[in-house]
Structures are given as C-alpha cells and as structure tokens.
Amino acid sequence: MWIQKEIQLKSFSRGFHLITRDIVQQLPELKQIRIGMMNVFIKHTSASLTINENADPSVRHDFESYFNRSVPENESYYRHVDEGSDDMPAHLKSSILGSTLNIPITNGQLNMGIWQGIYLCEHRNYGGSRRLVVTINGEG
C-alpha cells in the first residue's frame, strides 16, 4: 500500500518548530498500516527537517542559538551573498540537519520514542510557507 500527499505548512518564523501533529492530522491512512515506513521530504534548500525533543520549548530555542553560532552569517569568505545574509547559512544548516526523514510505522502509528517529535527547521528570516511530500508505504 502506497499513500503520498503534498502538505503545505503555514509560514513559520525563523527557528525550530514541532510539526508532528500537522503531519499526522493529514494522514488518517496511517491507521491502516500494521508495518511500514513514512518518509517526510521538504522541497526547499533553506529549511530542513529533524527529529528531537518534543516537550520543552527551550530545546528548540537552544537549537536556534547553537546553529546561528556554528553557521554564522556574513562570513567574509561566503560568495553566495546576493539573497541576503541569512541565505548561505540557511543552505548550510539545511544540509547539516537534512531534508528527508524516515520514521517507522507500527500498528497504525508512528513508532517514535515518547520524547521524539518532528521539527521544521526554518532557517530564513522570511521563508514563507514550506511544502512537504509525505510518502507512506506498508502492509495492512
């Protein structure tokens, strides 16, 4: 069984945001899968996806602080600067964190740990609405 949907997220501010519910709510078909796999793919190069702690918002805050330090803006050696000082760092952060996630499905649910959630990582100041492709494959 294959199911595939494109999901348009609302615009998020720069930073890290929990989107597990935004994804799962649009996928009632998940319940029909006994064993399977969900892939979430983000169709952009300046936003990314990761899995991390879903409870304490200070974790997401510290992610933004850390990545702004480890991938600084306005480095003198950057050549790709025409689209703003947040653009080249956004591309780098996107590849460090990744564009594609695979999460196992067990008995109709995502089989993540209880503290895990899916983060949208918005690396631009004004990234706008981001588009995901969600693909589910499994047996009922």
Place this chain on the structure above:
Amino acid sequence: MWIQKEIQLKSFSRGFHLITRDIVQQLPELKQIRIGMMNVFIKHTSASLTINENADPSVRHDFESYFNRSVPENESYYRHVDEGSDDMPAHLKSSILGSTLNIPITNGQLNMGIWQGIYLCEHRNYGGSRRLVVTINGEG
C-alpha cells in the same frame, strides 16, 4: 515482504560504538531478501546513528573528541540545562548526526562498502540501554 523488530541494545559508554553485528545477528530474515531496504531508527533524542569507518577504533575516538569541541557543554546561552551539562549538547549532536538510517539490501546482505559500519552515537554520560526499531522491506 515486511519485517520489523525492536532491538534493545546493551548500555554503551558515552562515545561512538560499532553495532552492525548487534543488528544483523537479530535479523536472520535478511537472507531471504534479494532486493530491499533496511531502516534503523533510534527512539531517543540524546543518542544517534551514523555510518562510518569500521576498522580503526581511533576514528570513533576522534569522533567523540571532535563533537565535544564542536558542540560544547555549559554554553552560557543554553536555556535547557536542568538535566545536566551533557543533555543539551546531546540533543544537538543527535540532530547533526541523525536518528534514522536507510541501508540497501542486495542478495541477502546489507550492501554497504567494506569499510562501512553502523555506529551507535551515545551522547549522554549515562544514557542507559537504547532502543532501536529495525524495519526491512524487500522482495525475495
């Protein structure tokens, strides 16, 4: 053909550890797959999975040294500090390295390069026993 198992690893010390054998030994079903895919997913946010060099232990040692420098403890700007100085860096390392791996299966075996192995990346001082979900899908 779908096969899915949860694997409880033994407790590992903080650092990087080869676990290819721990996974494959629990999956005799691999031999039945001619073409397929194995997903390994770690159900935690302070340990992670990666693929790297399987021969020289000094590589794993240098991984630990490098990531401790690039993701330092006790940064003054961290807000998520209640669970110990190793906790917030563990979350960050986990997202940099990743929680989910897909490895191709060919003729009943993982089709990795001869120098490749699966690392458990334990980012906590006392992370305890970690839980994986391994999902195999393929044709016989």
Place this chain on the structure above:
Amino acid sequence: MWIQKEIQLKSFSRGFHLITRDIVQQLPELKQIRIGMMNVFIKHTSASLTINENADPSVRHDFESYFNRSVPENESYYRHVDEGSDDMPAHLKSSILGSTLNIPITNGQLNMGIWQGIYLCEHRNYGGSRRLVVTINGEG
C-alpha cells in the same frame, strides 16, 4: 516493483558536485513509477551525499569553504592520522552530511523542489571514483 543498480561515478575533485543527472540518466525505470521512493547510498566513509541548491555554483563553493573551517585538518587531538591530513576530517564531514538519501517519486519523476539537486560531497584530495547503490521501490 523493486529496481536496484550500482553506479560508478567518475572521479570528482575535492568539493561539492551536482550529480542529479548522473543518477537519473541511468534510471529509465523511474518513468514507470507512479508513487514510490528512491534511495541513494554511497559505499564510502570519506565522501557523502546531500540535497541542496542546484543553480548557483557559488553555493557549492561556499559549502567547501565552510566545512573546511568547521572540520579542520591537522587538529592536534586527532589520533587517526596515518592516511593523510584530509582523512579524519573526511570521515567527520561524511557523518555530518550523511551517506544515505531518500527522495520521493511522483508520476515517474523525482519529486524534489525546483531548486534542489543531489550533491556528491567529495572530502578527500584524491578520492577516486565513488560507488553508489540506487534502490527504487514503488507502484506503477
């Protein structure tokens, strides 16, 4: 439907290189898939794969500059040094960027954003020809 191929790339210089076309050209079977998933796996521990901007070569140039700074050669604490000063950093970069990519397939094509391309990330000075395993799974 499962399709799997090993692709031997030409030797690339150290740096970041667009290889979307090199992969797709060898996969005419893609056209038969209505919904599916493509996995690209690199069988090496000193080169990696990522998805990023496919238009402006200065992005790839800045990737090389950034990662050379964030993962330096000749760190005094490295122990794995026998294979050259570019070797240990290559292993680290490979795990930060990753060895395995999943990309959705929709109506016979990779369903990436229009600005996305697949990068081969060559982290060695003389890495030679790299080998990929490409696995496609889907329904027609």
